Amino acid sequence: MNPAMTPATDRAAGSARLTGIAKRYGRARALDSIDLTLTPGVTGLLGPNGAGKTTLLRILATALAADEGQVRVFEHDPATAAGRVQIRRNLGYLPQEAGFPRGFTTFGFVDYLAILKEWTHRDSRHAEVRRVLDEVDLGDLATKRVHSLSGGQRRRVLVAQALLGHPQLLVLDEPTTGLDPAQRARLRDILSTAAQTATLVLSTHQTEDVAALCERVIVLDAGRIHFDGSVAELVTSAAGRVWLAPERHLMAQHAWRTGSGMWRNVGDPPPDVELAEPTLEDAYLLLVGNHALDAQMEAVS
Amino acid sequence: MTTNGEAWHADDQALRGLVQGTTGPVAAASLEAHLMRCETCRAQLNTLALDDSLERTWLLVRATVESPEPTGVERLLQACGMSEETGRLLAAVPAMRGAWLLGVAVVMAFAGLAAAFSGNLGIGLFLLMAPLAPVMGVAAAFGGDADPAQEIVVTAPYSAGRLLLLRATAVLLTSAPIAMLVGLALPGPGWLTIAWLTPAAAGIGLTLALAPLTGLTNAAASIGVVWSTLTLSATRAHDPLVVVDSIGQLTCLTLVVIAAIAIVSKSRILELPRRQKQ
Numbered sequence: 001m002n003p004a005m006t007p008a009t010d011r012a013a014g015s016a017r018l019t020g021i022a023k024r025y026g027r028a029r030a031l032d033s034i035d036l037t038l039t040p041g042v043t044g045l046l047g048p049n050g051a052g053k054t055t056l057l058r059i060l061a062t063a064l065a066a067d068e069g070q071v072r073v074f075e076h077d078p079a080t081a082a083g084r085v086q087i088r089r090n091l092g093y094l095p096q097e098a099g100f101p102r103g104f105t106t107f108g109f110v111d112y113l114a115i116l117k118e119w120t121h122r123d124s125r126h127a128e129v130r131r132v133l134d135e136v137d138l139g140d141l142a143t144k145r146v147h148s149l150s151g152g153q154r155r156r157v158l159v160a161q162a163l164l165g166h167p168q169l170l171v172l173d174e175p176t177t178g179l180d181p182a183q184r185a186r187l188r189d190i191l192s193t194a195a196q197t198a199t200l201v202l203s204t205h206q207t208e209d210v211a212a213l214c215e216r217v218i219v220l221d222a223g224r225i226h227f228d229g230s231v232a233e234l235v236t237s238a239a240g241r242v243w244l245a246p247e248r249h250l251m252a253q254h255a256w257r258t259g260s261g262m263w264r265n266v267g268d269p270p271p272d273v274e275l276a277e278p279t280l281e282d283a284y285l286l287l288v289g290n291h292a293l294d295a296q297m298e299a300v301s
Numbered sequence: 302m303t304t305n306g307e308a309w310h311a312d313d314q315a316l317r318g319l320v321q322g323t324t325g326p327v328a329a330a331s332l333e334a335h336l337m338r339c340e341t342c343r344a345q346l347n348t349l350a351l352d353d354s355l356e357r358t359w360l361l362v363r364a365t366v367e368s369p370e371p372t373g374v375e376r377l378l379q380a381c382g383m384s385e386e387t388g389r390l391l392a393a394v395p396a397m398r399g400a401w402l403l404g405v406a407v408v409m410a411f412a413g414l415a416a417a418f419s420g421n422l423g424i425g426l427f428l429l430m431a432p433l434a435p436v437m438g439v440a441a442a443f444g445g446d447a448d449p450a451q452e453i454v455v456t457a458p459y460s461a462g463r464l465l466l467l468r469a470t471a472v473l474l475t476s477a478p479i480a481m482l483v484g485l486a487l488p489g490p491g492w493l494t495i496a497w498l499t500p501a502a503a504g505i506g507l508t509l510a511l512a513p514l515t516g517l518t519n520a521a522a523s524i525g526v527v528w529s530t531l532t533l534s535a536t537r538a539h540d541p542l543v544v545v546d547s548i549g550q551l552t553c554l555t556l557v558v559i560a561a562i563a564i565v566s567k568s569r570i571l572e573l574p575r576r577q578k579q
Binding site: 061062063085088089091093095097098099100101103104105107108109111112113115116117118120122123126127130139142143158161 | 360363364367368369370372385386389390392393394448449450452453454455456457458459460464
């Protein structure tokens, strides 16, 4: 059986629920009390390094088991072997880091993973491999050795394998890393098309990708969810807290000199300043900065 | 079909169905009768037939050009009766590459030569190497470090247990004949040829059972250190065969059973998750 033949009832469920999820690595807390429901559409995960984004995505992708809490994907329980198989039949996963076996061509590598995804019929499997390689504009490089491809091309090979079989849950860990602007725009097109019928969750450090692609954004920091809402809501939270000035302001949490020569200050503005339209990046910096400040205050008190 | 006043024209979908032979007999007869009278539809049919033929030819060319050429190992496995798919699953790991097999052959040949010329020391070396070769082979065949795409592989629906058994069996089948051939040439007792198989099975089982705790490579290395210590100590005591005598065999069989129970009782062991950063 291949993923395209998965019963329609499994596909209709189309969502994942995480309740009270916790994960530790030794004494380090990676995730703490995560409650989350994912529905069809694109959800973006933002957060600083070490926030727990990759751990959360690995749990969703059944690559890692949570220490505490309950996970349900398409109503299946990944704690059971049968549940994991059912989830994996509807899953496309792009890990943060993945290598390639030596000697494989681009086509051969995706074909190898298609075999593991239960595409047993050779002709239909090869047709599917061609389809996903064409999707990421790698059809012309199908016969090239993967190790001879550039970093961006290799990333697209990994995206291609995640698209095999039109999965109903796409879990993508930093899919745009190493891609040039044109490739990123193309990938946004591919992902937005896939998300019309699937639940897509991606992590990224690129706030512009989230702004361009995601209906919903979740900000993780220190293993906890600090924001869960629409991109517009997050941007609105920064309204009145971004201003332009001829110099860096002392009250700014973040400031940088723009191409026009003016300084963009983000924080609590002094009176009578020229306020600027906030971006998602401004809002994200304020949110993460505030929590860092709160944590410091808690530590002091 | 579309109509235009008194005239109607077949739409592209209907014509394409006729070209591809997927239209039912009644609809096909009706379409053919219409085509006899309608020049517009005949022209459209010719265009579609040409497009379809070009498309099929192009797909055929791509299928021929892009289909991955099987590697030497894959060709060998297919010649032994394995399917193309199984061959590809095996070819992805280092233990199935020529360099690994050549390395095993060289190491075993060295141990055999040493045994032939050095008596107890050589037999000790053989007993050290023979069980460890398949243990290291399994580590190289299934370890998270061995398959660079392991993070994706573990999230595929293909049975992890089946993949493990497939690769472990392939490793045993490729390294065991070499060790047996070397064993036949040794000066010791005849049963020495197969006596190392039980320690090898115990080593593989323990490596897999310990892998979730320590990582596969570390588990295999630890087993290697313990086994090396045992065989070298026995060799220094001038009795290398003591590690594979009846007590040694019984101990190894017990370890095989314990490891099997540990693996079966916790099926997720087979997925061998690697320790990951956040």
